[in-house]
Amino acid sequence: MRYYAGMGEYTREESIFGFSGPVARFVGAAILMAAITVALYSLPEKSSEWIRSREMIRKLYLFPILLSAMWFGARGAASSTMFATLVCGGFAGNSWPAEVSSQVERIGEVGVFWLVGALSASFFEQQRRFVGEIETANDNTLLALAAALDVREHNTGVHSQRVADYTLRLAREAGIRDKDLLEAFWRGALLHDVGKIGIPDKVLLKPGPLSEEEWEVMRGHPEVGGRMLRKIEFLRAASEIVLSHHERYDGTGYPRRLKSGEIPLGARLFAVIDVYDALTTDRAYHTARSHTDALVKLKEMSGTHFDPGVVTAFTKIPFEELNEIAKKNQTPLLFTAVPVPSLHQVTSVLSPQP
Numbered sequence: 486m487r488y489y490a491g492m493g494e495y496t497r498e499e500s501i502f503g504f505s506g507p508v509a510r511f512v513g514a515a516i517l518m519a520a521i522t523v524a525l526y527s528l529p530e531k532s533s534e535w536i537r538s539r540e541m542i543r544k545l546y547l548f549p550i551l552l553s554a555m556w557f558g559a560r561g562a563a564s565s566t567m568f569a570t571l572v573c574g575g576f577a578g579n580s581w582p583a584e585v586s587s588q589v590e591r592i593g594e595v596g597v598f599w600l601v602g603a604l605s606a607s608f609f610e611q612q613r614r615f616v617g618e619i620e621t622a623n624d625n626t627l628l629a630l631a632a633a634l635d636v637r638e639h640n641t642g643v644h645s646q647r648v649a650d651y652t653l654r655l656a657r658e659a660g661i662r663d664k665d666l667l668e669a670f671w672r673g674a675l676l677h678d679v680g681k682i683g684i685p686d687k688v689l690l691k692p693g694p695l696s697e698e699e700w701e702v703m704r705g706h707p708e709v710g711g712r713m714l715r716k717i718e719f720l721r722a723a724s725e726i727v728l729s730h731h732e733r734y735d736g737t738g739y740p741r742r743l744k745s746g747e748i749p750l751g752a753r754l755f756a757v758i759d760v761y762d763a764l765t766t767d768r769a770y771h772t773a774r775s776h777t778d779a780l781v782k783l784k785e786m787s788g789t790h791f792d793p794g795v796v797t798a799f800t801k802i803p804f805e806e807l808n809e810i811a812k813k814n815q816t817p818l819l820f821t822a823v824p825v826p827s828l829h830q831v832t833s834v835l836s837p838q839p
Contacts, residue, residue: 672720760782
């Protein structure tokens with residue numbers, strides 16, 4: 486379990502002696518290899534009664550070879566197999582048998598190590614490719630759904646993908662590195678308004694202000710979206726963002742009136758992005774503001790609407806990176822507001838003095 490700068494829990498990773506993620510896996514495989522080697526060398530080398538025991542212990546090298554193939558692919562399997570080969574082949578202090586039959590048997594053991602390593606690495610590589618293809622197909626389906634929702638409400642198909650990309654960049658700026666969590670944040674941001682699929686057009690597309698009854702209907706969309714996504718296993722984590730993206734840091738949001746750390750981190754990240762995107766793009770009720778103006782507004786709302794730690798992290802993202810994301814999604818940003826010429830300047834240009 487890890488934390489970031491007072492912003493709450495953001496990931497759970499396997500931990501071994503204080504290490505986590507890929508490092509934990511490497512440490513785990515190394516410890517297993519070392520334990521087998523120590524056990525092998527601790528037996529009397531020339532004691533005939535221990536020969537079968539030594540053979541059984543050597544076969545235990547298959548376990549770290551399989552784990553390395555699963556965790557690190559072909560390179561991991563090759564490294565573990567090479568280590569086992571050096572030990573069993575007599576290159577690391579373990580004596581090479583004198584009898585021909587024993588030599589053939591030892592060569593067979595080493596051959597089995599390489600065969601298992603190669604086959605397991607191939608199997609896990611194919612499995613990873615297959616899973617990757619499924620994830621790509623899932624994400625393409627989600628992109629199509631988000632684009633359809635955008636067209637309905639915004640007359641554009643890029644709003645949801647833009648805020649999803651912004652959210653991913655902010656999550657990385659906040660120090661989040663867990664791949665599964667980053668994917669959940671991206672998907673949650675992409676589908677944040679999926680619950681609006683249940684909002685009638687007369688409410689969702691109403692050009693004027695909404696009545697109190699209409700607002701009640703509109704405020705129901707996070708719960709509708711959260712229920713929809715919670716039923717899908719790979720979107721269950723993303724559903725927390727959909728359910729909570731209208732909560733406010735001071736507890737005045739909806740639908741559950743959560744506050745501070747009670748709000749899921751993904752929703753706290755997205756809340757900043759949602760308002761930033763609303764400020765920096767043309768909407769029916771205002772023209773796009775500049776990046777610097779939007780940052781001023783976000784800082785004003787820090788501690789009330791937004792988590793101060795999230796706002797601080799967002800302000801550290803270079804404008805060029807945000808602009809690149811915006812341009813990729815057909816919405817270039819303005820760094821500062823374009824100065825509007827005064828009436829005197831306009832008349833001077835149109836009617837120059839002789």
